[in-house]
Amino acid sequence: MQLHYFAVLAATALLTVDLEAQRRGRFNRGGQGQETAPATAETKAEEQPSDKPKSHLAIVGGDVYLGTGQRITGATVLVGDNKILAVGHRIELPEGTTVIDAKGKSVSPGFVCVYGSGMGAGRGAPWIDSCNPFDPEIKQGLAAGITSFLASAPRGGSVPAGDGAVVKLAYGKVEDMVLQEGTVLGMSAQLSAADREKFRDLVKQAKEHKSALEDFLAKKADDPQAKAPKAPAGTEKILEVLNGKARLWLTLAGGGFNPFGGGRIGAASDVDSIRSALSIATDLGVGCVLIKPTSAWLLPDEIAATDSMVVLSPRDRMPIDPADPERSGSNLASAALLNQAGVPVAVTCPVSMFGGAGVGTNGLLGNDLNTPTVDAAFAIRGGLPNADGLRTLTLDAAKILGVDQRVGSLEPGKDADILILDGDPLHYRTFVETAIVSGRVVYEIAKEPIYRRIRRQNNK
Amino acid sequence: MHATNPRWNRAPLALAAAVLFCAAPLLAQDNRPTAFTNARILTMKGALIERGTLVVKNGKIVAVAADATAPAGARIVDCNGGTLMPGLVSAHSRAGFAPQPTANPLDAMMRRGGGRRGAQTPPPDSGGRGAQNAAATKAVERLDPKQDVFAEMLRAGVTTLALTPSGDGLPGFGALLKPDGKTLEALTTDDDAFVFVAMQRDSRVKKILKDAFDAAKKAVEARKAPKEAPKPEAPQGEQKPGEQKPAQQKPDAGKPPEPQKPGDAPKPEQPKPQDPPKPEEKKPEGDKAQQPAQEPQAQQKPEEKKDPNVEVLADLLEGKRKAIVQVGSGADLLHWTHAVGKELAFPRAICAEAFDPQAGSLDLVVEELKAMKSIVLVPPSLSTLPRSRFVTNPCKTLHDAGIEVGFVLGDAPARVRIAFVRLMELVRHGFPRDAALAGVTVVPSKALGVDASVGTLEVGKKANLLLFSGDPLDPASELRSVWLEGQKVQDDTAAR
Numbered sequence: 010m011q012l013h014y015f016a017v018l019a020a021t022a023l024l025t026v027d028l029e030a031q032r033r034g035r036f037n038r039g040g041q042g043q044e045t046a047p048a049t050a051e052t053k054a055e056e057q058p059s060d061k062p063k064s065h066l067a068i069v070g071g072d073v074y075l076g077t078g079q080r081i082t083g084a085t086v087l088v089g090d091n092k093i094l095a096v097g098h099r100i101e102l103p104e105g106t107t108v109i110d111a112k113g114k115s116v117s118p119g120f121v122c123v124y125g126s127g128m129g130a131g132r133g134a135p136w137i138d139s140c141n142p143f144d145p146e147i148k149q150g151l152a153a154g155i156t157s158f159l160a161s162a163p164r165g166g167s168v169p170a171g172d173g174a175v176v177k178l179a180y181g182k183v184e185d186m187v188l189q190e191g192t193v194l195g196m197s198a199q200l201s202a203a204d205r206e207k208f209r210d211l212v213k214q215a216k217e218h219k220s221a222l223e224d225f226l227a228k229k230a231d232d233p234q235a236k237a238p239k240a241p242a243g244t245e246k247i248l249e250v251l252n253g254k255a256r257l258w259l260t261l262a263g264g265g266f267n268p269f270g271g272g273r274i275g276a277a278s279d280v281d282s283i284r285s286a287l288s289i290a291t292d293l294g295v296g297c298v299l300i301k302p303t304s305a306w307l308l309p310d311e312i313a314a315t316d317s318m319v320v321l322s323p324r325d326r327m328p329i330d331p332a333d334p335e336r337s338g339s340n341l342a343s344a345a346l347l348n349q350a351g352v353p354v355a356v357t358c359p360v361s362m363f364g365g366a367g368v369g370t371n372g373l374l375g376n377d378l379n380t381p382t383v384d385a386a387f388a389i390r391g392g393l394p395n396a397d398g399l400r401t402l403t404l405d406a407a408k409i410l411g412v413d414q415r416v417g418s419l420e421p422g423k424d425a426d427i428l429i430l431d432g433d434p435l436h437y438r439t440f441v442e443t444a445i446v447s448g449r450v451v452y453e454i455a456k457e458p459i460y461r462r463i464r465r466q467n468n469k
Numbered sequence: 470m471h472a473t474n475p476r477w478n479r480a481p482l483a484l485a486a487a488v489l490f491c492a493a494p495l496l497a498q499d500n501r502p503t504a505f506t507n508a509r510i511l512t513m514k515g516a517l518i519e520r521g522t523l524v525v526k527n528g529k530i531v532a533v534a535a536d537a538t539a540p541a542g543a544r545i546v547d548c549n550g551g552t553l554m555p556g557l558v559s560a561h562s563r564a565g566f567a568p569q570p571t572a573n574p575l576d577a578m579m580r581r582g583g584g585r586r587g588a589q590t591p592p593p594d595s596g597g598r599g600a601q602n603a604a605a606t607k608a609v610e611r612l613d614p615k616q617d618v619f620a621e622m623l624r625a626g627v628t629t630l631a632l633t634p635s636g637d638g639l640p641g642f643g644a645l646l647k648p649d650g651k652t653l654e655a656l657t658t659d660d661d662a663f664v665f666v667a668m669q670r671d672s673r674v675k676k677i678l679k680d681a682f683d684a685a686k687k688a689v690e691a692r693k694a695p696k697e698a699p700k701p702e703a704p705q706g707e708q709k710p711g712e713q714k715p716a717q718q719k720p721d722a723g724k725p726p727e728p729q730k731p732g733d734a735p736k737p738e739q740p741k742p743q744d745p746p747k748p749e750e751k752k753p754e755g756d757k758a759q760q761p762a763q764e765p766q767a768q769q770k771p772e773e774k775k776d777p778n779v780e781v782l783a784d785l786l787e788g789k790r791k792a793i794v795q796v797g798s799g800a801d802l803l804h805w806t807h808a809v810g811k812e813l814a815f816p817r818a819i820c821a822e823a824f825d826p827q828a829g830s831l832d833l834v835v836e837e838l839k840a841m842k843s844i845v846l847v848p849p850s851l852s853t854l855p856r857s858r859f860v861t862n863p864c865k866t867l868h869d870a871g872i873e874v875g876f877v878l879g880d881a882p883a884r885v886r887i888a889f890v891r892l893m894e895l896v897r898h899g900f901p902r903d904a905a906l907a908g909v910t911v912v913p914s915k916a917l918g919v920d921a922s923v924g925t926l927e928v929g930k931k932a933n934l935l936l937f938s939g940d941p942l943d944p945a946s947e948l949r950s951v952w953l954e955g956q957k958v959q960d961d962t963a964a965r
Contacts, residue, residue: 131670137807138672143800143829145855181833183800183807458857 062089071111076118076403076418091448119156119426124367130160151452163195165260198286309350323387345392356384504539508548528954556628556933560913606641608634621882628933685782799829818916832863875912
């Protein structure tokens with residue numbers, strides 16, 4: 010719940026700041042100096058109390074896509090060490106700031122892939138100990154705009170479990186490689202009656218424990234002898250989900266089958282299985298993540314009501330089964346319909362017949378590192394507004410991974426994972442020119458052998 | 470079958486005669502100085518001597534100069550304008566350790582971390598599962614001395630050969646070999662020449678290293694603390710003279726025929742005799758040296774039991790030992806810092822057996838290496854940018870950054886035989902000639918801490934010589950002879 014408050018607060022704060030910026034940026038650039046001053050001063054004031062950054066980096070003059078859906082033209086993104094300090098116009102640059110001129114370029118948050126493989130990720134928990142910060146795949150990922158991804162998607166079991174990590178493409182720096190670990194948990198939504206009952210019971214125990222703990226914390230002040238309650242066995246992971254520390258991903262294809270790991274598209278992902286997943290979210294009272302619910306477009310409001318989120322592959326195709334009206338088949342408009350209802354949607358690539366999990370360099374067509382923007386584009390073709398299209402790869406994807414406090418948008422306080430692109434971030438002709446991860450420039454198109462020789466033939 | 474052939478009955482006799490015949494002049498040579506005249510001498514220290522004489526006596530260089538004269542009665546070796554250079558020093562070699570077969574190749578692949586990407590051949594038994602802190606074990610004790618490979622290495626030009634333990638983490642002491650030895654005692658110059666650290670990006674290895682060095686830091690502090698208390702000091706001081714020798718050169722202690730050992734001991738291995746005695750170090754490992762150390766051990770019993778593995782690392786941190794830290798790639802080096810911290814410093818060389826573009830060749834971490842101020846040992850080869858045909862020259866990048874670059878010659882004699890060809894390739898790509906030759910002589914001798922006795926052709930150093938028909942980096946030049954401590958290495962390959 011705290012998390013939601015935070016998100017709402019951040020969004021409101023941003024909205025107010027941003028509306029002003031929009032006005033100035035588009036129609037009255039540089040005209041209303043007095044109005045700008047307080048806004049920037051405010052953000053500055055927020056940042057100053059924490060210890061001063063050692064180095065500053067400013068990306069100046071670009072069209073800044075915030076990742077939340079908004080865009081500010083001709084704005085500056087100021088980075089201090091590894092965090093974003095300010096985004097907007099008329100930002101005073103501290104002395105010694107490294108300035109990157111982004112005039113005529115787009116600036117966007119780094120893309121967040123809800124599932125990927127390779128790209129320097131280690132072999133397993135603890136992920137940081139085996140990560141490869143010099144993996145050439147990191148450069149390939151950065152060239153495609155990816156700056157973080159989930160390595161090792163959770164599988165469906167009868168209880169929440171998972172030790173995957175959100176890995177950052179922090180080329181050349183071990184310390185920055187792992188953003189979070191073990192915070193994406195997986196569970197099957199197709200539980201047997203017994204397992205379902207067991208889970209319900211565990212959730213009940215966890216909630217009781219949670220309130221007992223709150224009571225204890227309240228009491229502790231005046232009663233030093235009060236004993237802290239102990240979490241009942243088996244509820245640890247559920248408590249993490251309840252406390253907003255972990256995200257619960259629900260696999261809809263039953264039987265512990267992992268749709269990322271080669272499950273056939275849409276198997277059992279009909280309306281019923283979506284409803285059973287939503288009942289789990291209702292039990293928890295916390296929004297969960299539905300993995301590739303093919304029929305989700307039939308009940309967007311029900312999903313929105315539980316605060317749940319959806320991972321989609323807009324390129325997935327499943328025909329309608331006339332014998333089974335519940336199995337509706339896929340709809341290109343899924344993402345648009347869900348977005349309209351207010352459901353955060355992240356996109357990922359389809360699962361191939363030969364398995365293949367998320368984006369990576371596994372040699373599978375359509376799953377390679379360049380596909381995130383393609384998937385977003387398919388969602389846009391289905392009616393998703395352009396602005397929200399970028400969100401499927403940035404803020405909403407970060408929310409689905411539970412890392413939206415750190416990455417996913419260009420907002421003060423977040424990690425400086427920034428792309429400078431030579432066009433609209435989702436356009437097929439666009440190249441990433443510079444990628445910045447945790448405040449460090451880690452990719453420059455002219456310095457890497459990947460795309461440096463590509464020249465546009467008809468630049469108009 | 471042999472018995473049925475009458476000719477074989479005479480064979481032993483003939484053999485004995487042959488041995489006597491051959492050995493007689495060899496023995497006689499010992500006292501006679503040898504003078505290498507008409508030589509172009511690459512001293513590796515100071516200027517090249519275009520035409521000069523090098524005089525060897527008792528296995529040591531006694532004179533090297535353009536105007537040096539052969540002493541009376543000296544055996545003259547006319548070099549005919551050929552080039553003399555110091556024998557090769559191989560600071561990283563597993564020659565003599567048979568490659569350890571992996572039970573399951575798939576398993577080995579997985580241990581490398583995604584085999585489909587790791588194109589490089591993994592070092593023997595890598596992968597973290599066998600990792601442990603066994604810093605006080607001596608690799609040489611597992612060595613079979615009766616192998617041809619050492620003599621082959623010698624004929625290829627390696628006169629100072631390191632023996633590198635295999636395994637991850639802290640697999641033990643590396644040894645220094647004199648490659649003409651036929652027994653373990655004759656083969657081993659120094660059985661605890663350097664502490665070997667094998668870094669892997671693996672949680673187990675990293676934890677072991679971190680824990681080991683943390684424990685060593687504590688041990689260093691503990692050593693500093695009791696110095697004020699006089700009681701434990703007294704018995705220790707008493708032990709010192711008796712203790713020193715076995716601690717320093719255990720296998721040598723029992724065998725008389727090693728006259729050169731005490732001679733050069735004071736120079737390079739200077740710090741070691743000053744080691745505080747570590748009787749406890751012998752408990753788990755020394756099967757041979759157990760006996761002489763028995764008594765002091767009994768005395769020490771009541772004292773706190775110390776982990777020999779930790780004590781070795783504590784010595785290292787105090788600067789009394791040297792280490793070679795092997796990293797597989799640039800990524801491993803970053804993980805090394807991540808595991809043990811930036812501040813942890815001790816005498817060490819950083820070594821990579823191969824350039825791994827999949828995890829960063831060492832030129833990607835040149836800043837880190839510069840900050841470490843260590844010698845870097847790398848293969849004498851070019852590399853490529855990952856997944857491309859763009860050739861890179863990591864050796865040159867490192868050298869240009871001011872890092873001393875030494876070369877890993879490899880475990881196989883065949884590899885050593887083409888070492889100069891590989892050096893030529895580097896030189897063609899801009900690596901300085903002098904640095905190329907220093908990389909196989911002076912630099913590795915520094916890495917091993919034996920630069921006071923080998924690595925250059927200077928008065929007082931061991932007469933380990935290579936005689937080439939021309940410049941060693943000239944493709945037309947051939948290695949004519951190898952001299953180990955003044956003795957010509959017999960090339961018996963032709964006879965076989």
